[in-house]
Amino acid sequence: MPTTTVFTLIKQLLTKKATNPFPVKYTPDNMHAAASLIESGKLSINPPIKVPPNYRGKLTYDVEACIGCQLCLKVCPAEALAFKPDEKKVKHYVSRCTFCGQCANICPKDCFVLTDEFLIAGLDKYSDDLILNP
Ligand code: SF4
Numbered sequence: 774m775p776t777t778t779v780f781t782l783i784k785q786l787l788t789k790k791a792t793n794p795f796p797v798k799y800t801p802d803n804m805h806a807a808a809s810l811i812e813s814g815k816l817s818i819n820p821p822i823k824v825p826p827n828y829r830g831k832l833t834y835d836v837e838a839c840i841g842c843q844l845c846l847k848v849c850p851a852e853a854l855a856f857k858p859d860e861k862k863v864k865h866y867v868s869r870c871t872f873c874g875q876c877a878n879i880c881p882k883d884c885f886v887l888t889d890e891f892l893i894a895g896l897d898k899y900s901d902d903l904i905l906n907p
């Protein structure tokens with residue numbers, strides 16, 4: 774019904790944003806070139822919106838506290854964790870993670886913490902910043 778649609782549109786316009794705007798004010802021909810301009814300070818970005826409380830972003834892993842019990846591997850639905858038998862620690866693949874938080878919930882040593890960080894896109898999913906304890 775048109776009236777309902779118009780009402781929904783107006784409501785959406787007045788609702789606080791839940792997603793981030795595109796990072797730059799125009800659509801660049803080349804995103805890599807735009808990224809270089811951002812790094813050099815020649816191009817400003819739209820600041821990300823504040824994340825809500827209890828946001829589930831990129832994990833941190835406390836390698837020292839880990840006792841190698843492997844409970845986190847058992848509950849991970851995404852096979853984002855691998856055991857390193859020599860170290861008796863785990864390796865975390867950020868690119869496979871669904872940020873469900875089950876590993877953090879079950880870990881007896883609180884090794885995993887879900888942070889506010891969500892800017893985790895990269896060209897190489899095996900780069901050091903996309904693998905914890907590589
Ligand atoms: S947050 Fe979920 S998907 Fe990611 S490593 Fe932990 S259990 Fe696996």
Ligand code: SF4
Binds near residue numbers: 840845862879882
């Ligand atoms: S559940 Fe915690 S202590 Fe056990 S292996 Fe995973 S990170 Fe280490």
